[in-house]
Amino acid sequence: MNENQKGQRKIKRESPLLPLEQLINEQESQMATPGGQTPSNITKIAQKISQKKGEQYIRFTLDEVHFAVPLKASLEVGMLPGITPLPNLPTWVSGISNIRGEIVSIVDLKAFWGRGPSTGNSGKNMVLLKNKEMKVGFKVDRLTGIILLSNEQLQASSPPFNEGKISPYLTKVVAREEGLLHLLDVEKLLTSKKLNAFRESKKTIEIKEGAI
């Protein structure tokens, strides 16, 4: 009850925002309460949104750099759930979480890109991305809403710069008022060798043992 009222009040206050962002904000404010720890199901929101031309992206920040992932590649966004760490894993795998009864691994995107692990108050949110093979939760700093990028905008955007650890995982960079928005290539990220190191390792170990 109390939460709902709060959420409604919040919407009123933030009425200049796009309805989309209201929804996200409402969800977030509810999630921040002890009763609603589970991340919101964004596919539902996505259904509510009338399809305009272009594509919808979820925006988030990492160290104040803006990133976005296609809405259709993401399953959920929300507060980072409790993480159970596991041994023998690199620092960029934070551990595993129970997301709606399903065990999902959590990857610290910053550490994955060699920027040092998320500490303190950063990396308290999560984007759950999927492809055909797997689901992975990615730690991010702040979720900043859903954005609709029109086809023109997408076409006008420039390809990512060629160097750096992040660029292989980007499709495009879009210039926006608040700064550059980096669009992530989810498929590339999820199929990257580095991320998939724990899918094949058992086989190689078995072979090694067999050889001995």
Added chain:
Amino acid sequence: MSGSHDNSIKKGFADEVRTYIPLLNDGVDTLQNLPDSPGVIEEIYRLAHIIRGAAALVGIPGLSHTASQMESTLEEVMAGNIALNQDLFDAMRMTIACVDSYNKGEVTCRKEEVDILSEIVSVFRRIRGLPESDDEKILQPLLHSLYDGETDGEADDTIEKPAFFASSQSELEQLFPPPSDPFISESDFELPILEEGAVSNMDPFMGDEDPFVFPEMPQEGSADQLAESPPGISCTSPEIVAIFHEEAEAHFETINKNLEDLEKRITGRMPFTDDEKEMIRQVSRAVHTIKGASGLVGMKDLSAWAHKVEDLLDWLGDKAVEITPEVVHALLKSTDILETFVSDPAHVSQDDMDLLKNEFLRISETTSGSESQIISDGEQAYDDPLNDDQEDQDATGIFDNLPLEDEGDETSMDQPDPILSKTRETVRMDMDKLDDLVNLASEQIISLSAFDQKLNVFQSSISELELFRSRLREISRNLEVGYEVKAIQQPGKEVQPGTGEGDAFSEFDAIELDRYSEFNLMIRALAESVFDVGEITNRLQTFYSNFDGYVTRQRVVLSELQGKLMNTRMAPMSVITTRLRRAIREVADTLGKKIRLTIRGEDIELDRVIWEKLADPLLHILRNAADHGIETPETRKKKGKAQTGLVTVTASREGNQILIRIRDDGAGLNFNDIRAKAVVLYGKDRVAAMDKDELSQLIFMPGFSTRKNVTQISGRGVGMDVVKTNIEELKGSVRISTPESGKGIVLTVQIPLTLAIINAIICKVEDRQFAVPINEVSNILRVSPENMVHDPAESIMVGNEVLPLYRLSHILGIRDPAPGQTDDAKNPIVLKVHSLEKTAALAVDSLIGQREIVIKSLGSHLQYVKGISGATVLGDGSIVPILNISELLGEGTMIQPSIGMSVNTVEKESLEILIVDDSVSVRQVVARLMEGQGWKTTSARNGVEALEKLTDMTPDLIILDVEMPIMNGYEFLGARRSNPKYRDIPVVILTSRSTAKYREKAKKLGADGYIVKPFNGDAFITMVQNLTTR
């Protein structure tokens, strides 16, 4: 004729009409009750029209005319020429009934058709007010067209056309008794084959009880014929063959079950009882079905062999008066061949078949001479189909020679089928789907316990509300007693101290309403509100008990659901017993031994997957028993044992384990041989020290065999160790024991009931929980310092054993390997664990207890993590990793802490804050503020509660109110100061008193911060951050 006999079209039409009948009935009912219903007549008219048209099209003139009568009558009704009346309704009902009986195939002869049509015509004509005298005139051409519909000079009374309306194939067969089958008499062999082609195209195996009825129509030769007919072969797609395999498997199960029962019953030559005959008949039915089906999928050899077996079975079922074990044995062997045909057609032994064929002949001759002629006739006809070249001639020969008795059997045999089909209505489904369901049920249990926890919070909120209500009531009553009366008195008299109340009662008019002040009314309102709050509290309490009841019920239902779902994966041992029996039979035959296998506890259930994996080891054990254990009949005779050796397999359930005991009464282990072999392998000294038990366990060692010559059955020495490995893979174990020398051996196989749920010990290191499968832990102990060895490596003494000591915290990289000199490090709790290679001691911080846990994977991303075999989710939703002991203790045990669980440090930065305040809303607001920062909060209602909380937690900061019941903030500060454990936890006072006096007092008592309500969130956060980062 051939055009109108297109069966599939008629079947389709019959199906269509069947759906109309209820519609028609409903329509008539509606019309009768509400004659004005719009569109109903039109609908009936439309249906009648469709039936008329379609019936004419598919060639059932009788039905077409019948429907036409109704149609034209309704046409007049719609035109307004005829009023709706009871006669019309009756007539329509009658018509519908006729259509129905046509559809069901109940109209079987022409006379019936004529009767129906005349009746219908006359009834409708009366309704339409047409003269009776003209009926004949109208009827004649109609009846004539009926005859016209039939061609090919079918002058007899049997009209087979309506028969094609039979709604099910079995009805069809009833209508179509093979002896008078018109197709045969017309020697029209083509037709049935075409139909079969059509049927098999339509998916022949999806039918219910007996999908293979069709091939029976043209007598027993159908299978062979089919093999020739192109459609029969061309349509054998891999899916169909696969379905056939499944189907056949089910039938083999029936056959084997019955034959095995027979095998048990028949121990010598004995008269054939009805029960046994019934068994034979069941077998015969199954063989028959296999025959038909195999013909359809183009396995003509199998079909031919099945036919031969069926002949013998039929003869047994009908004619035989006696039965001998040899007969059953022959039947079992023929079944083996049938199964080989299905599973591995390349390995069917022609010799075996020839031998058996002779055996069949011998049986039928010796058991009953008079009937043998028929059988041998059949035999001759069927001897050759096995030979592809001669098939053509045989096809015709079959029909000439087949004994007629078979026909009768067909029909009589098919009758019990519906009952049979009911008992084995099953659904085949993907294992994954089932697993999904099981998982969902487990999820539901987990989420229910989350709900349960919230419910407890709800309950404590209610009791808190209750507390506040009584406080409020107190205040309200005090107000009432102390001030209300005074307030009333004021307008009149002056209150006299001490006697004020007494005076008030003397003044009667004092309670008159007009003397009530605003204040009085407010007190009244307050009292009412208190009462209302009480009401709401009670209501909430009732809700709570309701919820609690629902949750309890749901939990019961859910656990039952989960149990039942788990059960669906279970299968009785009988799924593998056939294979076991066959193995024994084969070995016994090969070695010329007489062995009787008894299996008990066939209904013991285990996960089907486990049975499949268990089959090989069990087969191996049985072969061993038959080969090594049981002696030849001569030897047994000499030893004074019965000639037939006994092997017993007993399955039983003990606790959460299944025990399978395999016992034989053979020679037992030859310890001299074992000893001799062991000396070769291990040296004399070691063997001399071994007792019999240890020696007998040697047979599980790789490469250990006392056999001098390797045979096809056993002797290579690779067997028993594979058995052991396989069983251990299933988390089971195998033991051997020898009751007495020369009295055989007993092998005991232990298998846990399920692999998905294991018993595990949950232990704790720092604040992390880990699960260790209980079958890897043999002992739990606390080690005293004198039993610890630090050099060269840390190890402990347990009894006489020295075990290497591993600290879980170090292995997992949670704590630095630097030897911490805490109490726990000197005096650790240790799990004695054993992996494949070694036994070791594993030190943990504390133990939580033993649980049944559901093993889950680590998710789609982390498919393999060294040292972790999976994870489980506890009732509160938290995840506990399951340790893989052998991997953890394997090479490279020490893991660099950098890649270990360094996340720990990140996690630690989440602050834990204890909020102590008696106001619910203050607690909530503060908690939300803190949790917004990602910090964890715990609340307490007063000082005493806070102290209680402190006994099992150490928060990073305490937020403290001053005014609280039971123990106020200042008292709490005092208590904190006196306890060294809490002394260093920073405390922030949160109060509405802003005066310096209070501030000073708090500071003196040791508070680190002071915030005045209402507070500024940011400033508060900054203060908390400053205080915690000191």
